[in-house]
Amino acid sequence: MTFELFGCEIYISVPFTAFIALLFLTDKTGMMSITALAVIIHELGHIAAMKLLSAMPRRIELKPAVLHIIKPKGALSYKKEIAILAAGPLAGAITAAISAAMYFFADKNEMFLWFCTSNMALTAFNMLPISELDGGKILEYVLSIKLSSESAKRISLAVSCIFIAILITVGAVMLLYGYNNLTVLITGLYMLILMLLKLRK
Numbered sequence: 001m002t003f004e005l006f007g008c009e010i011y012i013s014v015p016f017t018a019f020i021a022l023l024f025l026t027d028k029t030g031m032m033s034i035t036a037l038a039v040i041i042h043e044l045g046h047i048a049a050m051k052l053l054s055a056m057p058r059r060i061e062l063k064p065a066v067l068h069i070i071k072p073k074g075a076l077s078y079k080k081e082i083a084i085l086a087a088g089p090l091a092g093a094i095t096a097a098i099s100a101a102m103y104f105f106a107d108k109n110e111m112f113l114w115f116c117t118s119n120m121a122l123t124a125f126n127m128l129p130i131s132e133l134d135g136g137k138i139l140e141y142v143l144s145i146k147l148s149s150e151s152a153k154r155i156s157l158a159v160s161c162i163f164i165a166i167l168i169t170v171g172a173v174m175l176l177y178g179y180n181n182l183t184v185l186i187t188g189l190y191m192l193i194l195m196l197l198k199l200r201k
Contacts, residue, residue, distance in 0.1 A: 008047075009059040016062045031114065038092060038118040042126065045091025049084045078141045085134045085141070092123035125187075131160040132194045157195075164191050 001012045024033055046069075050056050055076055061068040076084075099116035103109065127135040136156060143152035171185025 008056050011059065011061045013062060031118075034111070034115050035118050035122075038095070038115070038122050041095050041119065042088040042092050042122055045087040045089070046084055048091070049087030053080050053083060055080060055084065078145050081141045082138055085138050088134055089123045089126050092119040092126075096120045096123065128163055129156070129159045130163050130191050130195075131156055131198065132191060136160055157199075160191075160195060164188055164195065167191065 001014075001017070003010050020036070047057075047060075053076075055072055057069045057071055059070040061070075096116045096119035099112045099119065103112035103116065126133050127138075129139045130136040131140070136159070139159060140152050140156035143155055147155070165188075167184060167188030169188075171182070171188050174181060174184060
């Protein structure tokens with residue numbers, strides 16, 4: 001399915017639609033749905049910043065586990081790139097604050113607490129200085145303002161390696177000490193694979 005929004009072409013694949021439908025149908029606790037909503041808010045933050053900065057993407061493709069944004073023609077300034085990247089985590093942080101306020105001052109519904117936690121976790125994770133995440137890209141662009149592009153990439157890559165190693169180590173230690181949660185380890189390995197694939201290009 002393809003449609004246009006604010007001059008941007010949006011493509012939603014059939015597998016993505018089926019995945020979302022399955023998610024909502026099988027999620028008895030509501031946690032996966034809450035997490036999916038937090039991800040959507042995060043991405044809408046990026047898109048809102050693009051709109052405000054007159055840098056709307058030409059096309060957005062939604063596929064299972066992938067959101068591909070095709071940027072407009074012409075390079076954006078480093079400051080605009082940083083603003084767009086920071087807008088996603090900022091949207092998550094604002095949503096987390098509102099959810100916390102709703103829980104503590106309006107309604108003690110645990111859904112608000114879970115929504116706050118999901119947004120905080122997603123925001124914190126995305127701000128890690130790993131090249132495939134918002135934090136890593138922000139670091140590279142900030143460095144590029146003062147250093148050459150190559151130097152900024154090298155430093156960003158080194159920092160990414162350190163944090164990926166930390167993720168994998170923490171995940172492995174958790175597993176060794178009986179924590180039956182592979183999330184941290186799998187995330188670290190996934191980030192490592194993405195970085196290696198990027199280096200091969």
